[in-house]
Amino acid sequence: MDDLLVGGAPQDSELVRAAHLGDAGCLGLLLARHRAGMRAVALGLLGHSQDAEDAVQEAALIALRRIGDIRDPDAVGPWLRMVVRNVCRAQLRKMSAVPMAEPAKAVAVDRSGGPPDPAEVLDRHALRDWVWSALEDLSPGLRLVTMLRYFTDVTSYEDIAALCATPVGTVRSRLNQARTKLAGALLSSADRVHDDATALSALHRRLAEETMVSAYRGELASALSDRWSPQADVIWPTGKRTGIDYLPAAFDRDVSAGVRQKLLNVVAGREVVIWEAALLNPPEDPFHCPPGVVWAHFLDRGRVSKLRLHHPRRR
Incomplete structure (x- = not known):
């Protein structure tokens, strides 16, 4: 400038x-x-x-x-x-939706029918x-x-x-x-030097993908021990609270039922990291799980201290 x-x-x-x-x-x-x-x-x-x-x-x-x-x-x-x-x-x-302006001849039209990400x-x-x-x-x-x-x-x-x-x-x-x-x-803050947020998001996407791979190998507990506090809380969509030791067993039960998670989006800040994933149910049991899940991780000195899970409403 x-x-x-x-x-x-x-x-x-x-x-x-x-x-x-x-x-x-x-x-x-x-x-x-x-x-x-x-x-x-x-x-x-x-x-x-x-x-x-x-x-x-x-x-x-x-x-x-x-x-x-x-x-x-x-x-x-x-x-x-x-x-x-x-x-x-x-x-x-x-x-209730976030408005996105589309003045004629000024804004490119989004052909997908929805606002750009x-x-x-x-x-x-x-x-x-x-x-x-x-x-x-x-x-x-x-x-x-x-x-x-x-x-x-x-x-x-x-x-x-x-x-x-x-x-x-x-x-x-x-x-x-x-x-x-x-x-x-x-x-x-327009003229300040800023952290590389793109690199941070890329790092956490890679960590999310590695965690998912570990989970499907039956090694989720080991992956959590590397990046989570042993005293971390997990708050489930029902409101139930558990420790992290309950998470691998719950994940394994879904995997055994044929459910898979497809990572869609990772949003990363210094203290909060959000994963969005689609839940892919087996053809024989299409309503075993809701269609999606959000993982909201709360970090303390780089390690997860709390996880809150949420199933967005069906659209």
Whole structure:
């Protein structure tokens, strides 16, 4: 970004092009430059309320994920205001899904029929490290709901509440707090040197795959002893609590019944690591297990101190 500032204030189009290449400082400057216009749209639709402030924060996070989709760099101002407008309309409709702006001629259409995966978009635009550095500055409670909501398929308030063992109202409150704090942290930390979040996620994906292989070999207990605290708690979807010694036996029972787990996604922070896996039941017993399971690992000095398992609701 320093080169852009040599000749005076850079044009929006210059900032957009630099942001496409992964310059977090330029993206932060764009959001700061257009914040007043974004807020004006929110106030016009939602009035002077906390909902309007939340909409601006939500729109900033969406813009962060979708900046690489802008086809006309000179249209970033109208695009950002359209993002806010879509968020506000979603709030007015009281939709529970995360809104994804798709203004005409500004955002690439996702042909799959659903929103692009935020983690993939962030990787593609070299901004993931910036986001994760800001995310790690959140409190543990705010960090967990944000990781689930924006980086996994556990996006409904009900599923997040069940996994976090907290009321739905608390989830909503924490997400509102997280959006506000995260957007502010992103703007204030744009020029810092950030940890390599992509490498961290790759490391934990490899560890997850190794753990699964060990489990199918009947060696899960050994794998857990290498990376888990001996006093680690396991909280099952039913709410039952056990030690880690119960986990290998339970896994073996599912394997003996013909159930397999297919690892779909790994989201890794310094203190929380989330695995998402599909549960593949045998043809003769298609409802033996729910369709999927989420492993939420809580780390203490690099070792798992608690695991919470959750079966997302069937869609």
